[in-house]
Amino acid sequence: MAGAMGEDSAGFGGHLGMAGRSMLANARLALDDPALSDPARVHELRKAFKRWRAFLRLLAGPIGEPAEALRLDARALMRRLSGARDAQGALDAIDDLAGGSSDLSPRTLRTIRARLTALRDAAESASLTPELRADIASYLARAGDTMETWPLGGIGFAAIADGLAATYRRARQLTPDDWPDSDPAHLHELRRRVVEHRHQTELIEPLWPRVTKAWSEEAQRLRNRLGACQDLGVLVGFIAPRQPLAAWRARLMPLIAARRERHLKNAARLAGRLFAEKPKAFRQRIAALWTAREGRTAKAKK
Known part of the structure; x- marks a missing residue:
């Protein structure tokens, strides 16, 4: 991070802006990457949104209700992805x-994993619907636009x-x-x-x-x-x-x-x-x- 960043300078606020944009970009990549399977996509989306929500919680003081509203909306979206969790x-x-432990045989482990994997994959395919994907994309666009209106440089x-x-x-x-x-x-x-x-x-x-x-x-x-x-x-x-x-x-x-x-x-x-x-x-x-x-x-x- 270049330049001095005193408590009243724009330097640290600039860092916050870069961090927030990076988090949203990672979430968009997780949503749109054609190389990801549904299980991998859900996993990456959850990771990206956890970071984003922690970021918004940190901004609840200096930004106030707009940051808290975005955080609650993000939480609601991720709850819709919880079926396979x-x-x-x-x-x-x-x-x-x-x-x-060595008490479980390789055959037992394979059988258990196969059953759980089938349950997880079915739940993830059912939860990550086209409608939910569209809602996540819409949220990310809105979040990016909203964040750009915040006076992060003054924090x-x-x-x-x-x-x-x-x-x-x-x-x-x-x-x-x-x-x-x-x-x-x-x-x-x-x-x-x-x-x-x-x-x-x-x-x-x-x-x-x-x-x-x-x-x-x-x-x-x-x-x-x-x-x-x-x-x-x-x-x-x-x-x-x-x-x-x-x-x-x-x-x-x-x-x-x-x-x-x-x-x-x-x-x-x-x-x-x-x-x-x-x-x-x-x-x-x-x-x-x-x-x-x-x-x-x-x-x-x-």
């Missing part, structure tokens, strides 16, 4: 179990630091006191906030690559552990009586319980490190990094 989550859980770093600290606080408040007995819905909400925190941190990574890259990677590791727990919970639904994988319930339940326990132990350790600071201290540290960077920039210009 459970089957994909169960597939990921099976891969997780296979990596952590100082202080407002962004406030937003980062607010997301950090929401995630930190959700960390459980008792990880083993945590409600799956609570862990799911924590995971959502961690994902949001990670994507927002990525926005400032170019400013201090060595510092923020390590922080973002730590958040991703926590997200992975929490996501694995969520996937295992989804798999439990598929092995319930009269469900597609009910025949393997007795074999899978002990493996699921053991794997979940391991993920939760690691998640507790990661969360303890990631959220060790109080939100105010986190905000002060970001501000200190910014002040130090501005000082180096000003010195280099002399």
